[in-house]
Each structure stands twice: as structure tokens, then as C-alpha cells.
Amino acid sequence: GQQLNQSPQSMFIQEGEDVSMNCTSSSIFNTWLWYKQDPGEGPVLLIALYKAGELTSNGRLTAQFGITRKDSFLNISASIPSDVGIYFCAGLSQGGSEKLVFGKGTKLTVNP
């Protein structure tokens, strides 16, 4: 089945640093979504991307939909302690299926 390769698996950074994570796929997606999940909670939508090449920001977060439609990245600038959590990319493929395919997540730790 479809798989998303998300990297890195985990990151340990100092407060104030910028962060970058990405997702790649062997399949084409027509929607990329980025979510953040805190322990014991459901994923919270951060950014949605619908068009190849699209670059979208949400505060300190910026995400891009890759030109090949097989990848996406998420950047967080000037990290703060509340950025701690697990970040997931999710893709929606062409062809009629409405299921999101998720990566395995990037666990972010921010040291104050």
C-alpha cells in the first residue's frame, strides 16, 4: 500500500532554533496536510496544501507542496517550548479514495 516516509524521526533543538521536516512518497498526492499531536490527544490541523508548488504559512509555520507532488516539507521558525509534540504529514491521493495516508511522525523536543 501507499506509504509516506517522514524524516527525521525525532529532533532535539534549543528554543529559538528553526526546524525543518519533510515527507516523501512514491505516489502522487493531490493534497498534503500537516498535523501536530500532543500526548493523549487527536491530531490538530496546522496547514493544508492543495496545489503543486504551493507555499503556505501559518504564523511561524511554513509548508510547501513539492513540484513533483510526491513530497512536502514543514518549517518552524524561532521554536518555542510549546512547539513540543509529534508532527505528522498526511497525503490524499488521486483516484477517488478519501483516506488520508499518514507518515510515522517527527517527534520534536525543544529545550528552553
Place this chain on the structure above:
Amino acid sequence: DTGVSQDPRHKITKRGQNVTFRCDPISEHNRLYWYRQTLGQGPEFLTYFQNEAQLEKSRLLSDRFSAERPKGSFSTLEIQRTEQGDSAMYLCASSFMVVRETQYFGPGTRLLVL
């Protein structure tokens, strides 16, 4: 606008028992999804409804699992004869598909089967 709600938030049961979870989507969202998430993994798709019709089911959804969405509003997910391998977080999401699909998730129901 209230978000997606799920009940209960936590459930502990003994192997072999039946359990039922409820999901209330964002009002006016016509699509509702169920996902399952195990530790260290991303959510995996189980099934989805458009209004009251169940349109797609994953192979993960064994015969012991059944989902309903009567009247196209809330949904229930029932697991019969639970097994220890059913222990997971069960997530519900909803969306209002017009042109662009965006799924909003509830807080999840964490199931522990002893």
C-alpha cells in the same frame, strides 16, 4: 463552531467484551472518518461515511468491527469480542467536501483490552 467530539475518551475492557465508541462531527460536515492509531505510528484509515452511506472500508476493519452513521449525523464504532491487539487510540475526523478536502480530528478514544 464546536469541534469533533468523541466519547468515551478512555475505555478499559476485558478480552472478549464488546465496546462501542461514539463520534459527533463538526455540525454540517457531511463526511466522517474513523482511524486507528497505535503507539509510535501515524493514524491508519478504517472507514468513512458520506452522509449516512459507508463508502469505503479498510482491510484493517475485520468482521468484528462495525460502524454506523444513522441519519448522517453522529457515528458509532463497535468492536465485538475484543482482542488485546485491538488496544489503540481510535480517532474520528470530519470534513465538508466541496472542492478541497480537509479533515479535522477529534480527541480520540483510547482503548485498552486486558
